[in-house]
Amino acid sequence: MRCLVRRVSHAQVRVADHKVGEIKRGLLLFLGVAQADEEADLRWLLKKVLGIRLFPDEEGRMNEPLGDEDGILVISQFTLFGSLRKGFRPSFNRAAEPGKARSLYEQFVDGLKKECKGPVSSGEFGGDMQIDAVDEGPVNIWLDSAQKDY
Secondary structure (H helix, E strand, O other), X not given: OEEEEEEEEEEEEEEOOEEEEEEOOEXXXXXXXXXXXXXXXXXXXXXHHHHOOOEEXXXXXXXXXXXXXXXXXXXXXXXXXXXXXXXXXXXXXXXOOHHHHHHHHHHHHHHHHHHOOOOEEEOOOOOOEEEEEEEEEEEEEEEEOOOOOO
């Protein structure tokens, strides 16, 4: 599983001009599922996201995890597995087929809802979405369950 983690002061997602998810301060996650992903990848990524310390402490250093009021907005994005190895048109062969991807995506969102104290929202899996976000920092972190030492 791949996840682009963005620290935001506000984020929302719309589908067909209807707001389907929104958070104030927190994390905006773009989540992609690979063909080879399993439950272990899901558990690893949940642990990382829930424990990640991207918020400033009293001294301004990134040292604090999500606070009780901070939210998470999750957006499914198979394009995180796009490859340009053979030219200029991206190939998405490493992305999971939609049924498997939806299942792991929904399990990921459910896991966040169970463990996160703040609000958790999500986009529409497979939907054509418009995402508005105000980055804070900016802070962007890349997580990949197949490259844990990255």
